[in-house]
Amino acid sequence: MWRRLVSSSHLKTLGRLTAPPPCRSASGPARLLRPPPLSASASHFLRNFSDSDSGVVGNTAVKKKVEDVMPIATGHEREELEAALEGRDILEIDHPVGPFGTKEAPAVVKSYYDKRIVGCPGGEGDDEHDVVWFWLEKGKPHECPVCSQYFVLEVVGPGGSPDGHDDDHEHH
Amino acid sequence: MIESQRHSYHLVDPSPWPISGSLGALATTVGGVMYMHPFQGGATLLSLGLIFLLYTMFVWWRDVLRESTLEGHHTKVVQLGPRYGSIPFIVSEVMFLFAFFRASSHSSLAPTVEIGGIWPPKGIGVLDPREIPFLNTPILLSSGAAVTWAHHAILAGKEKRAVYALVATVSLALVFTGFQGMEYYQAPFTISDSIYGSTFFLATGFHGFHVIIGTLFLIVCGIRQYLGHLTKEHHVGFEAAAWYWHFVDVVRLFPFVSIYWWGGI
Secondary structure (H helix, E strand, C coil): CEECEECCCCHHHHHHCCCCCCCCCCCCCCCCCCCCCCCCCHHHCCCCCCCCCCCCCCCCCCCCCHHHHCCCCCHHHHHHHHHHHHCCCCCHHHCCEECCCCCCCCEEEEECCCEEEEEEEECCHHHEEEEEEEEEECCECEECCCCCCEEEEEECCCCCCCCCCCCCCCCC | CCCCCCCCCCCCCCCCHHHHHHHHHHHHHHHHHHHHCCCCCHHHHHHHHHHHHHHHHHHHHHHHHHHHHHCCCCCHHHHHHHHHHHHHHHHHHHHHHHHHHHHHHHHHHCCCHHHCCCCCCCCCCCCCCCCHHHHHHHHHHHHHHHHHHHHHHHHCCCHHHHHHHHHHHHHHHHHHHHHHHHHHHHCCCCCCCHHHHHHHHHHHHHHHHHHHHHHHHHHHHHHHHHHCCCCCCCCHHHHHHHHHHHHHHHHHHHHHHHHHHHHHC
């Protein structure tokens, strides 16, 4: 798998620390399972989870909801937690992986807007080169000047300009 | 993706508290200097500055609590900031107190002729380390154990127990402070009594000040725990308070050994 760099790819390191898919038990003990470690900070403590004070017995077949893990979660923290429990990486569009992009099978980079900064590190092993950065725009495939890797943008959000200056409608 | 924001970070809203804190600090420092020199109005300015500074701390940290617990801005990566930032802060406090303990050693290890070439200086009636200091040290250490108890209670989801543990911690801390205050009151020497008095009261005094700050921090944590802000996944504020408290705890051992015990014999 060739990796490609996009801006803010350093978030990938933190993304890796979020939860693997939640474990489900087969039929068996009624105790709540130890929830997956949700972050580097959380995994610093050794934890022995016991039932909460209300004495709720774990439902072994039901997937964990945000309420089970952190009842008072709200806002962005809640979104992050929800995604972690579902095994989803919220920022997965920031670290795309895939085979070397060619004209026939271009490397697809997803973007929330109509253009995005992308960095090409080259191919595998000996084919690597210093990262070349460029704007990848919708409808304008780009070829890396060093290794000719072919990139194409896929808009997965509302589109428009990333700096928001093309908005005719008013919103925050 | 975090639809509303596209990144996991917290870009804070504009706030007046940094400037109000700066103005408070300015008033405090200028007022303090005026107070200590023959200028009119120094005391007023100093007290106004301190009040303003305390008010800023209150409203600033209240905003942090609102943004984190009530609005959910503190994602995992945002939590790393206060978490890893507390550590250099505590280290800086250690450096600050280290300076005063070094001053004490500097004077005590090679006592000058003005004080009789001996330590403690001639005429100083030192406090018996086997009395109140020997009691206060385990009081503080037990409060450190109590805060660890509180932490485990929070991690286990035992919310009521965590409140009790924090109450225990704070009570022990207040008892410590009370005994220290009593000792200060009854000490046969004052801060003006030669270099012994100066180093003793500055080192133990600033340590005591940090104990009071730590106690306030823990009281706030206790209130938050009671209100249900702290969860077993997310309690960075409590951890910072606990780390600070352990630092205060450990620091206590240094003056006890060097100033009270060694310095008294």
